[in-house]
Amino acid sequence: MATTNTTTPRPGGRSARVQAAVHQAASDLMALRGRAALTVPLIAARAGVTPSTIYRRWGELSDLLADVAVERMRPDSEPADTGSVAGDLIAWAEQYRDEMSSEVGVGMMLDVLSSRNGVSVEGRLPVPCQCAAFTASQIRTIVERGVERGEPVPVIDTVMDTVVSPIIFRSLFGSAPITSAHTQTLVAACMKTARLLAPVEL
Template identity: 45%
Template sequence: MSPRTGTRPGGRSARIQRAVHQATQDLLDEIPRANLTVPLIAERAEVDATTVYRRWGTLAQLLSDVAANRIRETPLPEATGSLRGDLTAWSQQFAEEISSGPGRGYVADVLAGDATGDNAKQCADYAAESIEQILDRFDGQPLPSVDDILEHVIAPLIYRILFAANRPLTGYAEKLVTEFLDGDHTAVA
């Protein structure tokens, strides 16, 4: 069962999730990661450790859930007035967030404790939702699809951030957006 299966959006379950997530984030800021344990998190969250184990299963699964939630918290940048400007601003912000030390840690946590792929899918959904919100700013105009933007802008960014020897340089996100919107996909294929 995934951490969110069968939970209600409010009430006790939501309070427990908020408390456990906050305790986890606070402890990650305060102590070495190697010292982090479920009983320590439960104590800080003022819940029983069995509640944490029952809901998340393992420390890795809890960290995956917390990281997925942290990735979701990134707000959209201000509107620039153009699709090119908005996609560039958002993709640059996305690249900076994910390529930072904490951002790479969040991605690693999402993947490490995500046996079902649910948290990774949530992160992909968050990116798609952000792109949809940007596209909604330009309703009535011919627009690219969310999937095409994910494939030609976000996928190369993620690959470069996670697997390439050289992290994306300043301007790389803008270059991807420009090539995508201008129709030159050869550089990112």
């Protein structure tokens, strides 16, 4: 998924190799057999580790798949620079809509939501959850560019509420995903809140 870099640390050394092998095995098997066919022993065999290694590190299959989903949601590039905040937001939102409304994107969101470790004792995801942090970081990049250009920009939380939230809600619960035209309408409405900001106001 191409959605920003974050400061969340990644494991190093042997731990990193085990995580990479298990993540790759889970992703490969999901593509080959489908989500419903996955088991911890199957993933362990393909990754070359013991099932107990997976259980010790991730606990249950749902927690492993949530971890894989979060890592796949980690952006691998910055948002496209089109030369304007509105252009950047439209380009980014279109790509985000395509990714999150796809079968793969919806599956990843459901894996994150179904994780036992991703839910607090109050029954809510941690705030902010890692996936939201990835998304907000990409929006911050777009907004910071606009500030540097001297453009009016929307507040990051406003973009999350008026552009990101409808895309996620419709992808998970709507009868049909948001269309390209609707995405552009959301961005246009968001841009109506734009104002000149200083970097300290972000």
